[in-house]
Amino acid sequence: MIWEGLLAPFVELVFMRRALVGTLAVALAAAPVGVFLMLRRMSLAGDAIAHGILPGVAVAYLLAGLSLYVLTLGGLVAGLLIAGLAGLVSRVTVLREDASLASFHLVALAAGVLLVSAGGSRVDLLHVLFGSVLALDDGAVLMLAGVATAAVAILAVIYRVLVLECADPSFLRTVGGPAGAWAHHVFLALVVLCLVAGFHAMGTLMAVGIMILPATVARFWARTIDRTIAVAVAAAAVAVVAGLLLSYHADLPPGPAIVLVAGVLYLASLAFGPCGGLRALATPNWHYRA
Amino acid sequence: MTAALSFDDVTLGYERHPAVHHLSGEVARGDLLAVTGPNGAGKSTLLKGVAGVLRPMSGRIDLHGLERRRIAYLPQQASLDLSFPLSVFDLVAMGRWRLFGAFGALDAASRERVGRSLERVGLAGFEDRPVGTLSRGQFQRILFARLMLQDAPVILLDEPFTAIDQKTEADLIGIVRHWHGEGRTIVAVLHNLDHVRSVFPRTLLLARDPVAWGATRDAVARDKLMAARALSEAWDDDAARCAPAGMAA
Numbered sequence: 300m301i302w303e304g305l306l307a308p309f310v311e312l313v314f315m316r317r318a319l320v321g322t323l324a325v326a327l328a329a330a331p332v333g334v335f336l337m338l339r340r341m342s343l344a345g346d347a348i349a350h351g352i353l354p355g356v357a358v359a360y361l362l363a364g365l366s367l368y369v370l371t372l373g374g375l376v377a378g379l380l381i382a383g384l385a386g387l388v389s390r391v392t393v394l395r396e397d398a399s400l401a402s403f404h405l406v407a408l409a410a411g412v413l414l415v416s417a418g419g420s421r422v423d424l425l426h427v428l429f430g431s432v433l434a435l436d437d438g439a440v441l442m443l444a445g446v447a448t449a450a451v452a453i454l455a456v457i458y459r460v461l462v463l464e465c466a467d468p469s470f471l472r473t474v475g476g477p478a479g480a481w482a483h484h485v486f487l488a489l490v491v492l493c494l495v496a497g498f499h500a501m502g503t504l505m506a507v508g509i510m511i512l513p514a515t516v517a518r519f520w521a522r523t524i525d526r527t528i529a530v531a532v533a534a535a536a537v538a539v540v541a542g543l544l545l546s547y548h549a550d551l552p553p554g555p556a557i558v559l560v561a562g563v564l565y566l567a568s569l570a571f572g573p574c575g576g577l578r579a580l581a582t583p584n585w586h587y588r589a
Numbered sequence: 590m591t592a593a594l595s596f597d598d599v600t601l602g603y604e605r606h607p608a609v610h611h612l613s614g615e616v617a618r619g620d621l622l623a624v625t626g627p628n629g630a631g632k633s634t635l636l637k638g639v640a641g642v643l644r645p646m647s648g649r650i651d652l653h654g655l656e657r658r659r660i661a662y663l664p665q666q667a668s669l670d671l672s673f674p675l676s677v678f679d680l681v682a683m684g685r686w687r688l689f690g691a692f693g694a695l696d697a698a699s700r701e702r703v704g705r706s707l708e709r710v711g712l713a714g715f716e717d718r719p720v721g722t723l724s725r726g727q728f729q730r731i732l733f734a735r736l737m738l739q740d741a742p743v744i745l746l747d748e749p750f751t752a753i754d755q756k757t758e759a760d761l762i763g764i765v766r767h768w769h770g771e772g773r774t775i776v777a778v779l780h781n782l783d784h785v786r787s788v789f790p791r792t793l794l795l796a797r798d799p800v801a802w803g804a805t806r807d808a809v810a811r812d813k814l815m816a817a818r819a820l821s822e823a824w825d826d827d828a829a830r831c832a833p834a835g836m837a838a
Contacts, residue, residue: 338670338673338674456692457691459691459692460691462675462679463683463686465670465673466669466670466673466675466680467669467670467680467683469642469664470669470683472641472642473640473641473642473657473658473660473661473662474658474683474686474687474739475658475686475690475691476657476658478691521674522674522719523674523675523676523719524673524674524675526674527674
């Protein structure tokens with residue numbers, strides 16, 4: 300039972316093994332980035348940037364078909380452009396960063412869907428929007444692992460500045476000068492990097508799911524940032540493994556299955572999480588004398 | 590008298606409207622200076638200018654060779670996100686940023702100093718508390734503990750004793766006096782004239798334009814205070830331009 304249900308799909312089928320390694324790599328990098336997105340109140344900005352990747356991927360697809368590296372490059376260029384333009388507009392005009400991101404992502408999404416529809420088939424559009432994790436080859440898995448490793452390493456380098464920039468930006472400005480602004484830009488680039496990696500496995504629409512949902516899960520289980528990140532990574536890994544198994548056994552598309560499992564974890568955490576979950580809030584509790 | 594800070598015809602403000610207008614003068618090294626005046630007088634703006642948060646629209650603030658990051662600044666409303674999952678220890682330890690920066694390790698001596706500064710503000714044992722669970726007074730004490738760790742020669746305090754109880758107020762005033770005794774330069778924005786008179790030997794009375802700057806007794810004399818109260822808080826887009834010297838208005 301355990302063998303057939305949980306282990307055999309990954310041991311016996313090479314495409315499942317590749318899917319597991321590829322999506323785990325993405326999840327391990329995306330979950331900590333998602334924690335910072337959430338703490339910076341930028342969860343929806345992640346969604347906007349994910350959509351912003353689409354036109355770049357579409358142009359790359361029209362130029363070079365389903366070429367791994369060209370699609371990656373297209374996604375990176377488009378994502379960085381959207382994030383950079385949104386930041387620029389918010390700095391030089393009255394529009395705030397979330398509003399300019401929302402504007403750019405809508406334009407980008409419409410342009411991307413039009414481009415893919417004009418130059419490809421409906422199947423191609425579904426591939427770009429929802430990914431094809433079961434079609435990952437060795438090259439794609441290696442690239443995902445490489446991107447994830449780089450993302451985790453970069454996050455480790457900017458970690459302390461990023462924490463301070465999130466928690467107390469004006470203090471950082473007085474003691475660290477422009478370090479906070481640099482960290483913000485590097486962080487946005489990290490978001491793009493993780494989303495582009497995630498797009499290969501789960502598509503542009505689902506990639507942000509494995510970034511944000513584990514972070515929101517973790518918020519209900521941890522009170523410190525290091526524990527929040529640890530719980531988010533664990534939740535992402537559980538969602539990946541369970542989602543792939545669900546997809547395999549129930550013949551469901553894997554990207555949405557992974558995100559749905561993460562969604563179930565979120566709902567369970569919302570209900571039962573000890574740090575501000577509904578049950579914790581509703582239960583009359585004992586208390587200390589001081 | 591050696592100056593710690595000099596203001597040379599400094600104007601600070603927002604969107605071309607001045608909040609501090611043509612301020613000139615010096616803060617002596619080791620001075621304990623109160624900055625007082627009515628609401629909208631430019632007191633907080635002045636500290637922002639010294640801290641480097643706001644660039645002067647004209648004139649110059651001279652730090653006399655002191656690196657800007659060696660100035661410790663307690664803003665009126667800390668930008669700290671209280672919902673952020675941060676412990677008291679981590680918040681206070683940020684005060685050692687100049688020493689360990691983005692990559693250095695927090696050594697045993699620094700950890701001990703964090704503990705000692707918490708003890709000094711009466712919050713020993715609070716290290717693991719999430720900052721979001723602190724009261725207003727406790728939070729202000731924690732920020733003072735962080736200021737201690739910054740070990741800065743110049744300390745800027747923006748309304749440090751507002752909305753705290755009397756005991757906390759007395760404790761924090763004791764810390765300010767201790768810093769003064771150590772020879773640090775302290776500039777504090779205050780509304781409470783009793784504090785100004787009892788703690789601060791020198792005062793700058795601002796009403797956008799400087800009204801008085803000198804010994805506290807003279808600076809907050811009745812006639813000066815009346816003059817400061819006459820400040821107009823106008824924000825007039827049709828006001829005449831105040832052009833720098835040598836430039837036509």
